Amino acid sequence: MPETIIEKIEVKRLQILYENGNVDESLMPDLSDNDLKKMFELFILARQFDQRALKLHAEGRLGTYASILGQEASQIGSAYTLEKSDRVFPSFREMGVYITLGYPIWMLFQYWTGDERGMRTPDDLNIFPVSVPVGTHTPHAVGAAFAAKIKGHKTATAAYFGDGGSSKGDFHEGLNIAGVYKLPVIFICQNNQWAISLPREKQTAAKTIAQKAFGYGFEGIQVDGNDIFAVYKATKDALAKARAGSGPTLIECFTYRMADHTTADDASRYRSKEDVEKWKARDPLLRLKLYMERKGLWTQQYEDEVKKRVTDFVDSEIKKHEAAAMPEQKDILNFTYKELTQRQKKELETL
Amino acid sequence: MPETIIEKIEVKRLQILYENGNVDESLMPDLSDNDLKKMFELFILARQFDQRALKLHAEGRLGTYASILGQEASQIGSAYTLEKSDRVFPSFREMGVYITLGYPIWMLFQYWTGDERGMRTPDDLNIFPVSVPVGTHTPHAVGAAFAAKIKGHKTATAAYFGDGGSSKGDFHEGLNIAGVYKLPVIFICQNNQWAISLPREKQTAAKTIAQKAFGYGFEGIQVDGNDIFAVYKATKDALAKARAGSGPTLIECFTYRMADHTTADDASRYRSKEDVEKWKARDPLLRLKLYMERKGLWTQQYEDEVKKRVTDFVDSEIKKHEAAAMPEQKDILNFTYKELTQRQKKELETL
Amino acid sequence: MARINMVQAINLALRQEMEKDRDVVLIGEDVGRDGGVFRITEGLVEKFPDRIFDTPLAESGIAGVAVGMAAYGLKPVAEIQFMGFIYACVEQIFSHASRIRSRSRGRYTCPLVIRTPYGLGIKPPELHSESTEALFCHMPGIKVVVPSSPYNAKGLLISAIRDPDPVVFLEPTRLYRLIKEEVPETEYAIPLEKARIVQEGKDITVIAWGSMLHRVLESIEGFDAEVIDLMTLSPYDEETILNSVKKTGRVVIVHEATRNCGFGAELSAFIAEEAMLHLKSPIVRVTGLDAVIPMARLEDYYAPAKEKIVKALKKVMEY
């Protein structure tokens, strides 16, 4: 057997909810009407948050902001499966994840105003602060999963990152270590086809991001990232596997960044309108609505009610945020170490 | 098609020369008798060099040294296919590669004595100095391949590294970039089953190192690293592919580190004698000899002659090395920048 | 000659060097079609389609690939999108770029430029405001350059590209579009390792670089200050500094970076060693706080404000 095949790998893609609102019943996860409505309402809330953040930015009331438009199914569908005790390590474009986990909305506005206090996660949540250096937080999720395993906790951890994040060395080192120690961690890649101006094909020559997992000895799967049920199912399965001690999973959510990279970007410089148009038909909310309508769970009136409620809520959160006191100068020093250093004590007096 | 297979990957293993000296004729590369004898003589030279280096170390005449025992087929077989104009980026355990490419033996001794002058590659060779930080030189090979492509040269580049090196972030970043730009580079991993005390199974959960290439969109192949013909053929094919503009290849040479990690290591602390014994039967030189004997190219007398010649040669190279002048203190400063800085000029006077 | 800002001046330098020398190539994230997040490379990929390369998101890879290109004989200019992301390249810069000449005893060299936007001033997200130039100054084999105006940005970048050794070129984001200046169309090189006396004076030597130079210039009214723009931080121009200090006898050093082990420490130590007898007052460093750089809302309180500089100037005068 001179030239033998010693390993065979198959990369799967999962899809449940189609653009026309049909679902594949054989794969459809068990979701109550209540779950569906919650998901829908989270969708409206996430979009409302996103639009308002963009508006506040335009008015000079918020800093640089990264829109999640188009990626809500990937974020809500996956975060919906997480327990509050699970450790979540987001990148910077995961406001839908924060919102699904119940993070205070006003604090998210606070954060995007350039205020660290917005990232002081409430005690009952275990979501980590935004990681700005792309891809570098994947090892943190691995370390937390390692800690949970050492302590014998049933906690799982999740790292969120983009297609760009998959190119960083830390992605590689983190996933490889997770594979070796079979850690309870899931890696959720939102492949939104762009890393600022770099299209997915130039990010890596691999056909899928999912297949990178096999280089670390565990499974990767691609899901339609605009299909909230596929995302939900893949994440739920991966979490169950993690909790059962069967190791990590990489989930590639195949989706699209509908907006500019951030408010500092102008995507028209590098991508065509047609490209974006194509994806409008694949809107993740639209197909959820079609499905719910068929099930008698969606009416225009219901949507209007939800929208009104959510708008009022976000209004009040913005007020809450804008009414909060400015951060204090001394906090620049106060949070460097647990205790002030000899020098910091003197510096404090100069502020 | 709700759950579909979107990518299939097969990892191959190549073997041509068996332990009993038989070859698979259908795969046997075209090597003249002269080539075979050259390979054999390089084997003897590499082993002689290695033994003498260990001995010099034991006598306090050489610094820490990393033996190549057991890995000669991987090194000679691959380097034999390289042109002098190709750019080669070795790690620290590649003395067989240097030797095959015709690097002056006395300079290798000089280097291992802790003398940078030993790494001043002669002008007619294009082998890069030893890279000590494991795995970090893979991007250099990628960059050189990129440069060759930009300049329109037919030059290929080769990076050598170990199983341990495959875990470093730079391996990932380098290979990924090589895939995206389809660069003329080959990655030669000598999987010698150990990274100091870490066995291969704990280095990565992937079944093979070769399969990691598919995460970067190009092919990886495993070869029996103790089979000089398989190594030769895989490298030659990969080089042809590179020069044809068809992109990179990862070659995993499946071999074994027969000696301690370095002269500073004591492998008996972490691996069993039996493990090492098993691999003695797979000695890469033995099977080459059996093959050549059958072809009438090897006799004991021939081997004795070669050994004698090589021993004398290495003797004289050691003499040459030990007769060379000590390096000068001022060279510490002289090679930092092209020109001395204002401060260095003053420091020079204090030496 | 046209009045242009620093973004345009850097763009011009890149264009002219690329026209002149086919070995100059650019790599980095979004440097192609997008023209870079600050538009530094705008229009260049259209002119040099075969020599500008968008890379995957991989800073260590970018630096490492640039090292390989440089060793082959190209003169790569790599862009790191923000200085906060250069930490991923430290191994490539410190373990390779800086040592290849020494390691190979001159057979291989590393004529590489790593450009990166640096410093506070645009109220961006976390890690987009770093000013850790001192780290790179501590590594022999690397040169560190910080321009302070469109004019010197062009001339210094041209020198950096032509330099036979690796240069870390730090571009103060605050200055990118703040100042316009006459910049000659013709190419010109401003030598490295040479400081610039921005303004002569006889009472105090004030040393700064990059964006703090401008804050210094706003603060010296009423003082007879000699202002030095260091421009090249490593290796720095000992002679120009000493000559000035011997004349004035008083020194204030201003930088944005945190105080502890900032580049001001080196300058202060050096001057005190070499010119102690000339000093009429202790050397004062005016620096960023000993704290993690805050996000936008507190950003203005981190770096030295004008008042702090004025206070230091008064202090050395009244000593």
Next chain:
Amino acid sequence: MARINMVQAINLALRQEMEKDRDVVLIGEDVGRDGGVFRITEGLVEKFPDRIFDTPLAESGIAGVAVGMAAYGLKPVAEIQFMGFIYACVEQIFSHASRIRSRSRGRYTCPLVIRTPYGLGIKPPELHSESTEALFCHMPGIKVVVPSSPYNAKGLLISAIRDPDPVVFLEPTRLYRLIKEEVPETEYAIPLEKARIVQEGKDITVIAWGSMLHRVLESIEGFDAEVIDLMTLSPYDEETILNSVKKTGRVVIVHEATRNCGFGAELSAFIAEEAMLHLKSPIVRVTGLDAVIPMARLEDYYAPAKEKIVKALKKVMEY
């Protein structure tokens, strides 16, 4: 109480902290069965098989995983095999470990220790002799500790492990087996941010740390020198230093690292700022050369030799 060397003292500290606190875990390359390349962790995996983890060859991964462990509530002690390989972790240390407290306003912290052998002395291959402590001192949010003896290695490491913030713990390889000392079996902590007066004196304050401390002690014969072992470099003990300088009026700082932007610069600048009037002579730094660290054959000419230290002592006395 037994006479043990630094390797044994560090091993003892690790063992005792692991016995006492189940949250202490070790990760790194070869730290398990092999006991680490310097045998620091010898015998520990046998005692704590579930808390010692050999990792793949991935320094940034090691640091990043340790950050995640620390954020979860463990107290990881990560080993980087040699300081020359810590450059790969700089992004994890500077962009994460040092900022997690600040970034989350105290909700998450990073009680992590990164241990690494450091400095010249064993004539190893390239990049095994780094002493770039100053880099880490320049980053707020990190503490930097350098022991100089078996006794203080144990006490400082215990404090580092118990510290609520990240500590880079640099172990001078030259000292690992050089000195034996009485080290109590009982656990004891030596507080961080406190320097140690090794020997009192009234003419010169000599400041050093790690292996250079011993070279200083060999060089002071005939001088009435007060020798300070800094031990914690960041944050450093300003008070002890100033008190000594106010007494002696002369300062010599000795370190092995390259001169430019070395930690000596910070000390010199600080002392001159705060105690200028007390100085009878310029502060002198005795340091490594401004050059890439050479390999074994030239290694001895890089770091300050005894003669250079003596010359500096004479210089400040004769000024």
